[in-house]
Amino acid sequence: MIAASRIEDLGAAYRGALADFLREANETALAVAYELGRKALEQGLGVVDWATIHGDALVALDRPSWDAERLDRANAFFRESLSPFEMTQRGYAENNRWLERLNQELISEIAKKERLAAQLREANGELEAFSYSVAHDLRAPLRHISAFGKILGESSAGLDEAGRHALDRVQRAVQRMNELIDGLLVLSRVTTSQPSLEPIDLATIARPIVERLRELEPDRTVDVSIADRIPAAGDRRLLSVVLENLLGNAWKFTGKTKDARIEVGVDSTRTPPVYYVRDNGAGFDMAQAARLFGVFQRLHTEQAFPGTGIGLATVQRVVRRHGGKIWAQAAPGAGAAFFFTLAADPHGAATPG
Numbered sequence: 001m002i003a004a005s006r007i008e009d010l011g012a013a014y015r016g017a018l019a020d021f022l023r024e025a026n027e028t029a030l031a032v033a034y035e036l037g038r039k040a041l042e043q044g045l046g047v048v049d050w051a052t053i054h055g056d057a058l059v060a061l062d063r064p065s066w067d068a069e070r071l072d073r074a075n076a077f078f079r080e081s082l083s084p085f086e087m088t089q090r091g092y093a094e095n096n097r098w099l100e101r102l103n104q105e106l107i108s109e110i111a112k113k114e115r116l117a118a119q120l121r122e123a124n125g126e127l128e129a130f131s132y133s134v135a136h137d138l139r140a141p142l143r144h145i146s147a148f149g150k151i152l153g154e155s156s157a158g159l160d161e162a163g164r165h166a167l168d169r170v171q172r173a174v175q176r177m178n179e180l181i182d183g184l185l186v187l188s189r190v191t192t193s194q195p196s197l198e199p200i201d202l203a204t205i206a207r208p209i210v211e212r213l214r215e216l217e218p219d220r221t222v223d224v225s226i227a228d229r230i231p232a233a234g235d236r237r238l239l240s241v242v243l244e245n246l247l248g249n250a251w252k253f254t255g256k257t258k259d260a261r262i263e264v265g266v267d268s269t270r271t272p273p274v275y276y277v278r279d280n281g282a283g284f285d286m287a288q289a290a291r292l293f294g295v296f297q298r299l300h301t302e303q304a305f306p307g308t309g310i311g312l313a314t315v316q317r318v319v320r321r322h323g324g325k326i327w328a329q330a331a332p333g334a335g336a337a338f339f340f341t342l343a344a345d346p347h348g349a350a351t352p353g
Helices: 004-023 027-042 047-060 068-155 161-192 202-216 236-253 286-291 311-321
Strands: 198-201 223-226 231-234 261-267 274-279 326-330 336-340
Touching: 004 027, 004 047, 004 068, 027 047, 027 068, 047 068, 068 161, 198 202, 198 236, 202 223, 202 236, 202 261, 231 236, 236 261, 236 274, 236 311, 236 336, 286 326, 311 326, 311 336
Parallel strands: 223 261
Antiparallel strands: 198 231, 261 274, 274 336, 326 336
16 A cells, blocks of 8 residues: 555655646656656556656646647656656566467467377387287297297207207307397386386395395305495385396306405595496496497497396486486406486586496
């Protein structure tokens, strides 16, 4: 609510300025009119309020002695005092037009994203259908090859050494193809599944994985160090896939290392926290690091270290779906360390070393 005294002060100032302008029309008096209009606008008066003040000022003046020229001057003075109101209204109008354009652009962008989301859902559905096809249709001939190979091996005692070697290679190829199919199915599920975020302790996931690795190779002695607690926020199932692959690789690539060591931990001083799995195994040349996360990309031969070349590609996809990133540091014969985050860097910093 505007105080009546302030309106009266503005009205008195307006009457005096209008009287001066009627006596002598000049730019200084018009400047005063504009300034009075600006003050009225600042104090919250509307156009109707200001017109009332103008009318009161006219009544207070000696109107019977007015001629057409004085009336024109009064109208010119009033129009000038309305300029701040007019400019503000134009600003409002322009802002409204700008907001309307922005809303239209947003509506168009939302519609575009909805179309893309629908296309993505369709693509994911097709990928899932392909996965089922891989799981069922491609495995059937592999089972037949394996079964007939086994029959051939059992019924053909007369096979020479070359024949038995060839048959053995067939069975190993079938087994590897099954492993590749398993890897592709895991990769497919990771790509299409939406991670659920919950507080978890990666240490409680890592320990059972190491125990399973020890059970598979009870004769190996590996010094595994896992931090007491590794707090994180993410999808437990998907992050289990990450640790299974990273720990499985560390276990595999320390297979020929004396005094093998594996370490799992977190650097909580970073934002976001940086999780890591490092070993003192075979390592690799960092010049080849760009190939690490590609499907079917391998930096070691199958004879030296078996594998499918899908595991790290799966790990990268899980990390990315959590909004994070993964990178590695290594040297041939000096081990490897894999680092990953589970959230975007708030500062947009480059991959830390």
